[in-house]
Amino acid sequence: MSYDVVIVGAGVTGAAIARELSRYRLKLLVLEKEAEPAFGVSKSNSGIIHAGTQNSPASLKGWLCVEGNRLLREELAEDLGLNLVQCGQLIVIFDEADLPELDRIKAEGEALGVKGLQLVDRAWLDANEPNLGPEVKAALLVPSAGIISPYRFVYALVENALKNGAELKTSCRVTGVTRIEKGGFYVEAGGQVYATRFLVNAAGLRADEISALAGAPTFRITPRKGEEYLLDRKREHIANRIIFPLPSKTSKGILIIKTSDGNPMIGPTAHDTEDKEDLATTDAGLAEVLAGARRMIPSFEKSDIIAYFAGLRPVAGKDFVIRHEDSAPGLVNAAGIQSPGLTSAPAIAVMVADILKKHGLELRPKEQFHRLRPRPAHLFQIPLEESRRLIEKNPAYGDIVCRCELVSAQEVRDAIKRGAVTLDGVKFRTRAQAGRCHGGFCTTRILKIMQEELGFPVTALTKRGPGSELIKDERK
Amino acid sequence: MRDRELVIVGGGPAGMAAALAARAAGAQDVLLLERDQHLGGILNQCIHPGFGLHHFKEELTGPEYADRFARQVAEDPGIEVSLRSFVVKLTKDREISFLRPGALEEVKARAVILATGCRERTREMIAIPGSRPAGVYPAGLAQKIVNMEGWIPGREAVIVGSGDIGLIMARRMALEGVSVKAVVEIQKTSRGLVRNVVQCLEDFGIPLYFQHRISMIHGRDRVEKVSVVKVDDEFRDIPASGFELSCDTVLISVGLIPENELLEMAGAEMDRKTNGPVAPEVNLTSLPGIFACGNAFKVYDLADSVTRDSELAGRAAARYLGLK
Numbered sequence: 001m002s003y004d005v006v007i008v009g010a011g012v013t014g015a016a017i018a019r020e021l022s023r024y025r026l027k028l029l030v031l032e033k034e035a036e037p038a039f040g041v042s043k044s045n046s047g048i049i050h051a052g053t054q055n056s057p058a059s060l061k062g063w064l065c066v067e068g069n070r071l072l073r074e075e076l077a078e079d080l081g082l083n084l085v086q087c088g089q090l091i092v093i094f095d096e097a098d099l100p101e102l103d104r105i106k107a108e109g110e111a112l113g114v115k116g117l118q119l120v121d122r123a124w125l126d127a128n129e130p131n132l133g134p135e136v137k138a139a140l141l142v143p144s145a146g147i148i149s150p151y152r153f154v155y156a157l158v159e160n161a162l163k164n165g166a167e168l169k170t171s172c173r174v175t176g177v178t179r180i181e182k183g184g185f186y187v188e189a190g191g192q193v194y195a196t197r198f199l200v201n202a203a204g205l206r207a208d209e210i211s212a213l214a215g216a217p218t219f220r221i222t223p224r225k226g227e228e229y230l231l232d233r234k235r236e237h238i239a240n241r242i243i244f245p246l247p248s249k250t251s252k253g254i255l256i257i258k259t260s261d262g263n264p265m266i267g268p269t270a271h272d273t274e275d276k277e278d279l280a281t282t283d284a285g286l287a288e289v290l291a292g293a294r295r296m297i298p299s300f301e302k303s304d305i306i307a308y309f310a311g312l313r314p315v316a317g318k319d320f321v322i323r324h325e326d327s328a329p330g331l332v333n334a335a336g337i338q339s340p341g342l343t344s345a346p347a348i349a350v351m352v353a354d355i356l357k358k359h360g361l362e363l364r365p366k367e368q369f370h371r372l373r374p375r376p377a378h379l380f381q382i383p384l385e386e387s388r389r390l391i392e393k394n395p396a397y398g399d400i401v402c403r404c405e406l407v408s409a410q411e412v413r414d415a416i417k418r419g420a421v422t423l424d425g426v427k428f429r430t431r432a433q434a435g436r437c438h439g440g441f442c443t444t445r446i447l448k449i450m451q452e453e454l455g456f457p458v459t460a461l462t463k464r465g466p467g468s469e470l471i472k473d474e475r476k
Numbered sequence: 477m478r479d480r481e482l483v484i485v486g487g488g489p490a491g492m493a494a495a496l497a498a499r500a501a502g503a504q505d506v507l508l509l510e511r512d513q514h515l516g517g518i519l520n521q522c523i524h525p526g527f528g529l530h531h532f533k534e535e536l537t538g539p540e541y542a543d544r545f546a547r548q549v550a551e552d553p554g555i556e557v558s559l560r561s562f563v564v565k566l567t568k569d570r571e572i573s574f575l576r577p578g579a580l581e582e583v584k585a586r587a588v589i590l591a592t593g594c595r596e597r598t599r600e601m602i603a604i605p606g607s608r609p610a611g612v613y614p615a616g617l618a619q620k621i622v623n624m625e626g627w628i629p630g631r632e633a634v635i636v637g638s639g640d641i642g643l644i645m646a647r648r649m650a651l652e653g654v655s656v657k658a659v660v661e662i663q664k665t666s667r668g669l670v671r672n673v674v675q676c677l678e679d680f681g682i683p684l685y686f687q688h689r690i691s692m693i694h695g696r697d698r699v700e701k702v703s704v705v706k707v708d709d710e711f712r713d714i715p716a717s718g719f720e721l722s723c724d725t726v727l728i729s730v731g732l733i734p735e736n737e738l739l740e741m742a743g744a745e746m747d748r749k750t751n752g753p754v755a756p757e758v759n760l761t762s763l764p765g766i767f768a769c770g771n772a773f774k775v776y777d778l779a780d781s782v783t784r785d786s787e788l789a790g791r792a793a794a795r796y797l798g799l800k
Contacts (some may be wrong), residue, residue: 149669219514234740277696280607303748307600309608384565384573388580395578400511400562404737408575423610440614444625458627463610467697472724475626475652 003027004361006187006196008174008210010037012045012150012345013337014202015157020349021356022164022364029196030158030166031189033173033206035465037423038154041204042342043428044279045150046228046265049073049084050340051142053091053117054247061320062112064338067347069144076346080156081375082148083260089130089145089242090120093134100247102140109142116143131238133298140386145242147260151340151428157345159418160373163432164366168420171465174203177213185214196236198356200332205276207313207321207335213244216325219335222252223276223312227285228266231300232436233262241284243296250263254292254337260433261380261405266293266300268311279310296447306436313338322348332356376414380406380431401449402442404435412446416453423465447471479786481505482793483572483585485563486740488778489589490770490786492545497790498589499554501798506554506795507583508575510562515549516542517593518616519779521623524644526671528779538791541779566590566738568763587765589791590739591786594771596641599693602730604636606693609700615641615662615729619648626650630725634702635659636690638666638673640777642729647676650729656682657721660704662711667731691718699724732775739768750774759789767793772786 007014010032018030034040049072055062077084093102099119106117118141123252125132125139162168169190176188177199184197203210208221231238236258243256251270259265267289276413286308293300316336325331332355334348341348379387379397379402391398394408407430415429426432426446433439433446450461462468482503483489488512494560495508512522518528520530520566522538530537549554550556560577596614606640611630613621619641621627626706632651633649636644638661646656659677664686666673677684685704691713692703734752745762752774753761769789770782 187530279696280605280692280694282605283691285605286603286605302603303601305600305603306598308603339778354523384580387575391575391578391580398575399560400575400576400577403562404513406564437595438600438614440598441615442619443613443617458625461698464697468610469698471621471627472630473628475622475628 001192001194002467003194003196003437005195005198005200005356007200007202008032009044009204010154010158010168010170011040011200011202011204012038012154012157012342013334013348015154015161016349017159017200017202017334017352018166018172018346019157022161023365023369024364027246028161028166028363029194030161030168031172031174031187032168032170035171035422035462036420037168037170038151038159038428039424039464040157041312041314042150044152044228044309045342046255046268047147047150047342048242048257048260049146049148049344051144052088052112052114052340053105053142054252055112057108057111057318059345060322061340062280063319064344064347066353067111067115068344071346072148072343073146074145074215075147077443079371080160080373082153082156083381085149085260086144086146087163087241087258088141088143089244090129090139090141091131091244092136092244093246094106094137094141094295096137098246099138100341104432106140113143114142117141118351130296131244131299133296147258149194149260154372155418155429156295160370163370163373164209174210174213176209179215179328182328187276198330198332198359198361200352202334202337204337207314207333208316211325211331211333211335214331215328216331216333218325218327219316219321221314221316222334223278224315225271225273225278225310225312226265227281227289227306227310228265228308228378229286229289231264231304232306235264235304236262238264238297238299239328245292254289255348256293261308261434267292270392273312279312281308281310285310286312305366307434307438308353308450320344320348322351322355324359325342327356330359376418376429378411378430379408402430402432402435404437406430407432412449413453416450421454422462423450423470424446477571477582477584479678480507480583480585482587482589483507483509483583484566484589484591485509486517486591486770486772487512487515487517487557488591488593488594488770489542489545489782490593490772491589493551494589494591494769494790494793495555496545496548496552497787498794499552501791503794503797504554506556508555508557509563510551510559511562513560515557519619525626527779531783538779545790547707554674555628556615556664560723563738564744569741571614572764585798588767589789589793590736590766590768590772590773591770592735592738594734596777597731599728601621601643602695604690609682609693609695609698611695611699611724612693612726615645616636618645618727622652628654630654630659631724632723633725633727634690634721634723635727635729637661637729637731638668638684639729639731640668640672642727643668643672643676645727645729646682649679651681652681654725656680657723658682658704659684660688661686661688662707663687676796693726696750699726702726734772734773734775736768741768742766758785759792
């Protein structure tokens with residue numbers, strides 16, 4: 001099997017690159033080691049569409065973030081049927097002496113082309129963010145920041161890339177890469193060998209290993225762990241914007257994050273680790289996150305927390321590593337994509353296409369590129385009258401499976417038709433089990449629908465892929 | 477929007493008792509909304525005995541207990557049962573919107589009784605640290621998995637919390653051949669009934685660790701083990717008291733919370749600690765004509781007590797409607 005481009009990794013970076021390249025007459029293959037796209041770094045993303053602030057104008061990621069933000073707001077969210085909410089953000093200070101820091105962030109943001117930045121005082125904050133604590137003295141208002149569902153963003157990109165002819169192989173880990181003498185690579189994955197002219201490495205935490213396999217051991221990925229705590233949707237209006245403290249050296253700090261599904265989130269921590277699989281949350285992390293969030297909004301209670309998780313940022317120095325590796329001709333790395341990677345992804349994709357073109361890949365547009373992806377129906381996102389029309393057309397939209405988040409049997413079936421093969425895949429696409437009861441009421445119903453749609457015995461159904469089977473045995 | 481005399485949300489023991497009592501007190505038009513495909517609620521998965529000792533003076537299983545009420549409800553021409561019906565909206569003026577397969581329905585009720593039951597507190601609510609593998613289940617979900625579906629979630633289990641559901645599931649899993657390694661309870665005593673501690677743990681030789689907590693869940697894809705640590709009277713970890721238990725399943729039984737999202741949506745005053753309504757007496761809410769009963773009002777130990785108090789709710793609604 002021979003391809004023009006093989007992309008390693010179906011996180012947001014790989015998915016955006018696949019979707020961008022699928023505009024052109026190319027044979028594309030995406031290889032993903034997990035059971036579904038977005039199951040690596042992307043699934044723990046906060047979902048913030050950053051404006052571009054808090055980056056140096058000398059950084060690559062600053063520019064890519066501003067451009068990615070523009071692409072998402074002006075084109076992609078609409079084209080892909082995504083719910084992007086431009087809620088804006090505040091960067092708050094606890095000490096008037098830090099005002100010059102806000103001025104610096106404002107000047108740097110403006111140098112990058114971020115629009116509408118404005119210093120606001122306590123009176124403005126009292127009028128617009130009444131839940132802020134007394135320690136907050138002033139803030140920088142960043143209106144172009146927003147929020148999106150990170151995994152639904154990835155699924156939309158992947159679906160659209162596949163619609164435009166790209167291929168995807170999941171549970172397919174790359175185990176070997178061999179250079180072909182007259183150019184290109186043989187990529188060994190899941191027991192198969194794929195020949196390709198170009199190899200794009202968007203392998204997240206494993207990007208250093210993939211680059212080394214391909215002959216370019218030019219950087220190292222250090223995971224930086226972040227713990228996040230999700231609150232009950234009842235606390236949705238505790239803040240009207242995403243709220244940041246001043247950034248530290250290694251992160252943007254503990255934030256109060258609005259999410260596009262309603263539940264506010266607090267976090268993340270930022271601690272370097274050596275273990276690329278360490279996704280454990282800790283007592284210390286919870287304490288750190290609560291303390292950080294309460295400094296900005298004191299009324300958070302531990303009992304508001306309905307879920308938590310940890311993610312690992314793939315850090316390769318201070319900036320993104322996006323380049324052709326001359327020591328391994330044909331290899332393009334898109335690595336070290338930590339924050340603001342989700343926002344930057346569409347711009348990274350354009351940049352990678354450009355690099356490929358410079359190195360000899362011909363980009364001839366397809367006669368028909370399917371730019372639009374139909375928006376999936378989600379009852380929780382639409383007014384009741386729209387639900388009524390949906391249910392009248394298809395009764396199964398009125399058959400509620402998940403009561404906390406209002407998800408119908410038909411939405412679960414739709415998710416499976418769009419590619420979900422695991423319980424987490426259903427959750428990320430539909431929100432079923434993502435609410436306050438944590439699947440206590442709906443898990444068995446979802447498993448039965450999955451059995452029907454996928455044709456597997458229940459003992460073969462998994463939470464997130466092989467090894468995470470949910471049911472060990474059936475009674476005789 | 478159709479007018480109804482009395483709408484009851486929830487067809488478990490509370491909703492059925494309230495419906496029958498309201499009818500006996502003169503209600504002519506009762507609409508009973510149940511989200512599942514049959515009446516009975518959680519009783520259907522409680523296949524153990526111990527029900528009915530007070531109400532019927534005989535010992536029944538959960539499904540038997542539920543069935544006695546379900547029959548009466550089915551035979552009563554003044555009660556309309558709507559199954560697979562999920563209420564999405566309730567206003568303080570008692571306007572109700574509900575979804576069922578094929579339709580969005582809207583009714584206006586002269587009185588409403590919420591009998592929506594309760595949900596389980598989860599691993600997340602007690603914030604057990606560690607990874608998030610498959611194999612961590614609320615104990616009530618595990619009960620449904622085993623008793624309703626005939627599936628066995630795992631082969632070696634540790635149970636967190638010694639409430640009744642945890643105790644009953646320890647026995648249930650043991651009966652299915654699962655090795656139950658321990659029940660871990662952070663308090664000094666069990667919150668469960670004494671008969672359950674004896675019949676479910678002691679009779680099966682299952683160790684019960686008081687004043688211990690799970691300090692970490694381990695395992696990437698599926699649970700592999702848990703770390704357990706002893707705590708002092710202030711729930712602080714006692715140094716060097718930790719040990720590990722290997723298991724593939726962790727069942728969480730750390731209490732129940734009244735399910736009152738509808739009542740909250742309608743604007744009733746809620747107790748943020750218990751998630752029950754703020755009320756001067758049993759079954760009342762701060763909204764006139766809207767009542768709450770059973771585990772939605774407060775979490776009960778016995779289904780028989782739910783029946784007793786929910787009958788009061790049915791009569792209170794009838795009085796509110798000016799009957800008798």
